[in-house]
Every structure is written in C-alpha cells, then in structure tokens.
Amino acid sequence: MDELFENITLTDEEGNDVEFEVxxxxxxxxxxxxxxxxxxxxxxxxxxxxxxxxxxxEEYFATVEDDEEFNMVNEAFEALYEEGLIE
Structure with missing residues (x-):
C-alpha cells in the first residue's frame, strides 16, 4: 500500500462500517x-x-493476532511516539 490514508473504513464483526483515523x-x-x-x-x-x-x-488489512508480532509493532510505535515523531 503505497499511498497513506488519513481515514479508512473497516467493517466490524457485526457488519457495521467503522471509520478509523490512520x-x-x-x-x-x-x-x-x-x-x-x-x-x-x-x-x-x-x-x-x-x-x-x-x-x-490483492492487499487487505488483517489484525495483528500474534503476541510476539504485536509486541514488536507496539515497541516500534512507542519508540516513535517517545521521540515525538507521531502524536
């Protein structure tokens, strides 16, 4: 996914569309x-x-279910947040 979105719409387990901020x-x-x-x-x-x-x-989004993978992503996010690179 080369382009970066401001918002995306995903469908929840109940079939409802939910808008998310990237x-x-x-x-x-x-x-x-x-x-x-x-x-x-x-x-x-x-x-x-x-x-x-x-x-x-075709590309699609999947939630990160694996604990080790989630922790890796979370650590990267927290490092960027602490450096002030994201809010």
Missing part, C-alpha cells in the same frame, strides 16, 4: 503495519493492522 504506517522487517484509532470515541483502543497480500495479489 495514526501512522510502520515498515518492520519487510512488512507494512498501520496503527489506526476509531474516529468516533466509543471507548475502543487503537488497532495494529498488517497489510497482507492474498494469492491473487
């Missing part, structure tokens, strides 16, 4: 990750999404 994009170990937060403050935390490519070459 906080930042991270490139880690050859993979792309996006940190997003709901535009409407409904008590949800930010999400880490990984860009995945399917067999047809």
């Amino acid at each position: 906080i930042t994009k991270l490139d880690i170990e050859g993979a792309e990750y996006f940190i997003v937060a709901p535009v409407e403050d409904n008590g949800e935390d930010a999400l880490a999404l990984k860009v995945v490519v399917d067999e047809a070459g």
Whole structure:
C-alpha cells in the first residue's frame, strides 16, 4: 500500500462500517503495519493492522493476532511516539 490514508473504513464483526483515523504506517522487517484509532470515541483502543497480500495479489488489512508480532509493532510505535515523531 503505497499511498497513506488519513481515514479508512473497516467493517466490524457485526457488519457495521467503522471509520478509523490512520495514526501512522510502520515498515518492520519487510512488512507494512498501520496503527489506526476509531474516529468516533466509543471507548475502543487503537488497532495494529498488517497489510497482507492474498494469492491473487490483492492487499487487505488483517489484525495483528500474534503476541510476539504485536509486541514488536507496539515497541516500534512507542519508540516513535517517545521521540515525538507521531502524536
């Protein structure tokens, strides 16, 4: 995903469209990750999404489920935040 979005719309488990603000994009170990937060403050935390490519070459977002991978993304995000590179 070469372009960086300001907002994206994702569909939740119940089929509802939810708009998210893209906080930042991270490139880690050859993979792309996006940190997003709901535009409407409904008590949800930010999400880490990984860009995945399917067999047809189509890109889509997948939530980061693996604890080790999530910790790696979280550490990279926190380092950028602490350096003041993202808000």
